[in-house]
Amino acid sequence: MKNITKILGASVLTLGIMAGCSDGASEKTVEAEKVQNKKEEKTEEVSNQVYEGKDYKFVFKGEEQLKGKSGKQVLAIKVEFTNKSDEAQSAWMAMSVALNAHEVTDMTEEAVLGAIGDLPNPPKYKMDTKINPGKTIDTVIALELQHPGAKVNIDDTNIVTEEKTFERTIKTTK
Structure with a gap:
């Protein structure tokens, strides 16, 4: 049981370190997609009739x-x-x-x-x-x-x- 706890602890620690070392590119990509989606929602076709x-x-x-x-x-x-x-x-x-x-x-x-x-x-x-x-x-x-x-x-x-x-x-x- 102690081995499982150590393995889970090490996994959580590794994920935390990896998240902390992230350059934020994936978060920036998600934010950019959200902004683009909002622009597309706002954009209506301009009518001339x-x-x-x-x-x-x-x-x-x-x-x-x-x-x-x-x-x-x-x-x-x-x-x-x-x-x-x-x-x-x-x-x-x-x-x-x-x-x-x-x-x-x-x-x-x-x-x-x-x-x-x-x-x-x-x-x-x-x-x-x-x-x-x-x-x-x-x-x-x-x-x-x-x-x-x-x-x-x-x-x-x-x-x-x-x-x-x-x-x-x-x-x-x-």
């Missing part, structure tokens, strides 16, 4: 660049808008709260302006019509192009975390 947040959902169906009633260029973006909030809200206000829209040129990046009043043929539900909670409509978001030929980027980039789940780039013409 559907934005869905807590309060609003936009399904982007297409866009058309046209000459507005004022003679300025207008980007008409066809969307299906769902108001998931508890209050009536317009598609324009929902978009301005949930998404960032910028015109990007070689030199600048500028916020876009609304242009629903400049559309030659406004949709049934204008972008400033308040939509009741839980309702879905097809409408048009109209943006005045300050720099025709520039790209218009629409995304939901969080300014704190820089994460995004939606990004759409629309090329315009001169």
Whole structure:
């Protein structure tokens, strides 16, 4: 019995010494795998067609660049808008709260302006019509192009975390 105790004691001592002498590579590998798994869990595919947040959902169906009633260029973006909030809200206000829209040129990046009043043929539900909670409509978001030929980027980039789940780039013409 004393021999078994000595053998077990020596085994435990040897394991303790080996663990103490470890360079930590296996622990570092396990930690690296945990970090990678967390990153993969956080990474969502960035959509360019559907934005869905807590309060609003936009399904982007297409866009058309046209000459507005004022003679300025207008980007008409066809969307299906769902108001998931508890209050009536317009598609324009929902978009301005949930998404960032910028015109990007070689030199600048500028916020876009609304242009629903400049559309030659406004949709049934204008972008400033308040939509009741839980309702879905097809409408048009109209943006005045300050720099025709520039790209218009629409995304939901969080300014704190820089994460995004939606990004759409629309090329315009001169």
